[in-house]
Amino acid sequence: xxxxxxxxxxxxxxxxxxxxxxxxxxxxxxxxxxxxxxxxxxxxxxxxxxxxxxxxxxxxxxxxxxxxxxxxxxxxxxxxxxxxxxxxxxxxxxxxxxxxxxxxxxxxxxxxxxxxxxxxxxxxxxxxxxxxxxxxxxxxxxxxxxxxxxxxxxxxxxxxxxxxxxxxxxxxxxxxxxxxxxxxxxxxxxx
Numbered sequence: 001x002x003x004x005x006x007x008x009x010x011x012x013x014x015x016x017x018x019x020x021x022x023x024x025x026x027x028x029x030x031x032x033x034x035x036x037x038x039x040x041x042x043x044x045x046x047x048x049x050x051x052x053x054x055x056x057x058x059x060x061x062x063x064x065x066x067x068x069x070x071x072x073x074x075x076x077x078x079x080x081x082x083x084x085x086x087x088x089x090x091x092x093x094x095x096x097x098x099x100x101x102x103x104x105x106x107x108x109x110x111x112x113x114x115x116x117x118x119x120x121x122x123x124x125x126x127x128x129x130x131x132x133x134x135x136x137x138x139x140x141x142x143x144x145x146x147x148x149x150x151x152x153x154x155x156x157x158x159x160x161x162x163x164x165x166x167x168x169x170x171x172x173x174x175x176x177x178x179x180x181x182x183x184x185x186x187x188x189x190x191x
Contacts (some may be wrong), residue, residue: 005043007033012054017098020108021051051105052119058101059123065091066130077138081131082185085161089177092168099169103162124162128154144189153188160184 011033015024026047030040044050069075069084092099102123109116132154138144144153160180167176 002043004033004035004039008035008040008043008050009054009057012050013058013101016051016054017095017101017104021047021105022108026050048113048115052115055102055105055119055123059126062123062127063130066127070130070134076143077134077141078143078185078189081134081138081157082181085177085181088161089174089181092165092177093174097168097172097174099165100162103165104169106162107166124158128158131157138189148189156188157184 008029012024012029015029015032019028026037026040029035029050030037040050044053065087066084069087070080072080072083075083098104102120105116106120106124110120111117128151132150135144135148135150135153139148139150144150160183161177164176164180168174
């Protein structure tokens with residue numbers, strides 16, 4: 001990826017987390033990066049295209065985090081999943097509890113943009129699929145109730161996390177995230 005494009009995306013990611021889509025002007029990104037307007041439009045067709053590509057960059061980070069935790073064969077599957085969410089919680093803390101870019105943009109744009117609605121749903125499904133594989137591993141190892149459904153448990157986890165991430169952003173603290181994880185791993189995975 002061209003260094004200018006990468007810089008624009010990385011800066012845009014931080015700014016979208018902080019400001020949201022509607023409050024972010026392209027000029028602010030250009031000013032923050034010292035990039036001429038023509039260079040922006042060389043890499044992106046529009047503000048929407050830019051934000052959709054920022055989501056792709058964000059998902060690269062999510063997948064890196066998922067790989068680091070979920071692919072660790074030395075750790076039991078349920079602990080791998082919890083490790084991922086605890087690492088994500090620490091990332092949120094470091095960013096000042098701005099929460100999940102996917103969830104934030106989903107709340108802001110899914111009702112008004114079909115492109116964002118589809119992209120955000122794809123992101124959530126991709127995360128859920130990765131969690132589902134780990135939950136299926138836990139099920140095969142007898143760590144989940146015999147009648148549990150790995151797909152439903154994975155989507156429940158994504159849904160609950162996103163709600164907790166919103167509350168964490170509102171409260172500017174980790175308590176909603178911790179409470180959600182404790183509840184999920186004490187109740188949802190025990191039947």
